[in-house]
Amino acid sequence: MKFQDIPAQILNIRVKPTTDIPALEEQPVFSVDIRPMYTGEFELRLKDTIVFVRPVAELDICRLNADLAIGSALLAQLAFPASDGSIELQVAFFTGNCLEMGEVNIGVDEYVEDGIRKNYSSKFKDKILYEKLESLSCFSQGEDTFFFLIAGSAIDEELKSGAEESLHVAGANLTFCITGDGIRFVVTPKEVPGGNSIFCATRLTRRKNAPDRAMRLVKGRLRFVDWTRAGQIRTLAKAQITALTQDDGSYLKKWDEFGDVEGELLLKQARIVGALQFTDMQQGRDGTVTVRIVEASDSAITALTENKVPELELVDQQPDYLLDESLSFQDFERHIKITADQRSKDSISSFLVKSFDKDHLLLMLKTESLPSVSGKLIRSLRGDVTQIKRRMAARQAILEGRSANPQLGLLIEEQGQITRIRRPKKVTALTAFVRKKIFRSDPTFMQERAIEVALNTPDIALIQGPPGTGKTTVIAAILERLNEMADKRSVRIKGQVLLTGFQHDAVQNMIERLSLNSLPVPKFGKRSGSEEDDYSAFERNLDDWCCEVATKLRKRNPQLEDVEQEREIKNLFVQYVRSPSHLLASNLVKKITNLGVAVLGENDARRAENLAKDLACQAGSNVASGQWLDVTDHVDWKLLRNRD
Structure with missing residues (x-):
């Protein structure tokens, strides 16, 4: 917001310095006071100095004296310097003293978003919309930021007109009205779990051309946040999760404790191996190299002999968790992001362990070559570090309500209270097409019920049953219905489907049962001891599928x-x-x-x-x-x- 856009009566007075100083330039004025013992002169505090000025017109002396005598808060600036050495002093006066409120969060719902797009631009959305609201509502002077509010009976006038808009705030406990550059809105407090509160914008209008009366100057910054239906759910879920995780019985707290135990075991395994000093690198013809271990602990030799070291990493110096055995996993996790980011910038060399000859201390690694013929190897934690980072990111997303389902943390926690949301239109469990394609015989009542629950759940559906009850068939039917809905609905269904299983065979069995749009389904992962991952096998299957489709097309189109x-x-x-x-x-x-x-x-x-x-x-x-x-x-x- 520019100074001229401040929604207050601005007094414009041309003044001249009373002392011999360089010509004044356009700049903010941080205070304007009457200069004692000097009639008709005023003291202006600028950024780096104080200057004394006198209005050019005698009438302006009286006007400025009268306004300053009230003692109200003000904002001022110097503008439009002239060749005669004079400059215009612009002063905006407010009611009462300046208030200090710090950072104030203002929730923006669908009502306010629609109003901004209607009055300004339909392009404003999300972060851009909030930045636009802040620029229209806040004025910056130097390092300080201000906004303007109307309190008391002046708010009542805001509710006299616009019956339809007044419905939006019916029954609300109104507190104050914020006004800015062509915009004003009434805000009301909203309690959120945890004893906190947020102000919500409840009525948005365009500001009248006439200056507002009874307007207060507030030192602070308005921070606009998402208070749409989805935004409310995220905010409320975040506040509730924060409170729930303080309890000893919290699932997320147990998750952290389990992660700490798992992490300590990980560091213990790395310390068992320690550092392996090697030399005499020899390249093989089968994509491997062999090195001789010249220095290693007994525990490391035992671990290598028992095939308990899947991967090794080449390092120049030992990491902190090997040098300091008292380093806990919490300390390791606390610094893992910094160390991981630093290590990602460097080339990390890690190699799969093929075999180890205990008698001759010969270690075979799966790689074409090593950067050096001798060096130091440690147990690689690269995969574990990646997993830890993902877990940390997932936990943080759950705590902040940023997961795909903002209330996921509340679903996990036993004491979580789910915020009810408006349910979408009910989805039919089975269509004639899916029924005929998936089921060899008519589905049972419970199978059809399971499909209906899964398609209409707002969060998570759990389907449980003993072997042979048709769970795999139910999953296939659910996926076929989702695919059918995505094809036929006017609004495109977003997202993808991820099938996971404890065993590779379970996922493979599911894939073999699927035939969505006649397209092959990619599978990721790698069985223990397998030389090739499942995605490479999928690529081969994809080539076969392409050849099969091409053959069919040739038969249909000679x-x-x-x-x-x-x-x-x-x-x-x-x-x-x-x-x-x-x-x-x-x-x-x-x-x-x-x-x-x-x-x-x-x-x-x-x-x-x-x-x-x-x-x-x-x-x-x-x-x-x-x-x-x-x-x-x-x-x-x-x-x-x-x-x-």
Whole structure:
């Protein structure tokens, strides 16, 4: 907000310095006071100095004296310097003293968002919308920020007009009205769990052209936050989760405790291996290298012998958790982000352990080469660190209500209270198409009920049953219905479906049961001891699927085969013209002959057969003489071009 946009009566007075100082420039004025013992002069506090000025017009002296005598809060600036040394002093006066409120959170709901888009631009949304509201409502002077509010009976006038808009605040406990550059809105307090509160914007209007009366100046910053339905759920969930996690019985607190125990075991395993000093690197022909361990602890030798070290990492110096065995996992986790970010900038070299010869202390690693013939190896924690970072990010998202379901933490916690949300239109459990495609016989009542619950749950559905009750079939039906809804609904369903299982075979069994749009389903992961991950197998299956689809298309559209044959003939012809050879000539004539009488006609088909025989008969003599039969003189290419 600019100074001229402040919603108050601004007094404009042209003044001149009373002392010999350099010409004043445009700048903010932090205070304006009457100068004692100097009639008609005023003291202005600027950023780095204090200056004394006197109004050019005698009438302005009286006006400024009268306003300053009230002792109200003010904002001022110097503007429009003139060649005669004068400059305009602009002063905005307010009611009462300046209030201090610090940072004030203002919740913005759908009502306010729609009003901003209607009055300004439909492009304003999310963060951009909140920044726009802040720029319209706050004024900055130096390092300070101010906003303006109306209190008392002045608010009542805001509610006299606009019956429809007044419905939005009916029954609300109104406190004050914030006004700014062409905008004003009434805010009301809203209690949130944890004894906290937030102010919510409840009525948005455009400010009148006339200056507001009874307006107070407030030193502080307005911070606009999401208070839409989804935003409320996130905020309320965050406040409730924060309180619940203080309890000893909190699931998330137990999750942290389990993570600490798991982390201590991880550090213990790394310390058992310690640092392995190696030398004499030798490269193998099978993509491996062999090194000789010259320095290692007994526990490290035992761990290597028992195949308890899956991966090693090459380091220049030992990490802190090996140098200081008293370092706890909480300390390690606290600094893991910093160390991980630093390590990600460097090249991290880690290698799978293939085998270990205890008798000769020979260690085989799966890699083409090592950066050096000797060095230091430690147990690699790269995968574990990645997992820890993901867990930390997931936990933080749950605590802050930023997960896909903002109330996920409340679902996990036993004492969590779910905020009810408006349910979407009920989804039919089964359609005739899915029923016929998935079920060999009619589904049971419980199967159909499970599908209905899963499709209509606002959060999480748990389907439980003993083996043989059709759970896999139910999952397939749910996925088919989701796919069907995404295809036919006017509003596109967002998101993807992730199938996970404790065992790879369970997921593979599910994939084999699925046939969504006849597309193959990718699978990620790797079985223990497997040389190839499942995604590579999926790529092979995808190639097979593409070939199968292509074969079916050719059978349904025989003309495609003719088009492909003609394309091959033209490509061979271009190659032959550029670089004639007997092999190209033979292949070219063979392809032409295969087109048959229906394409070439009787005469051209006979010419092609004769040309093929001539090439076969003359092959031996042409090789000796280096002369080749020019097939381009014997083929009617015009005929082929006319078929395009």
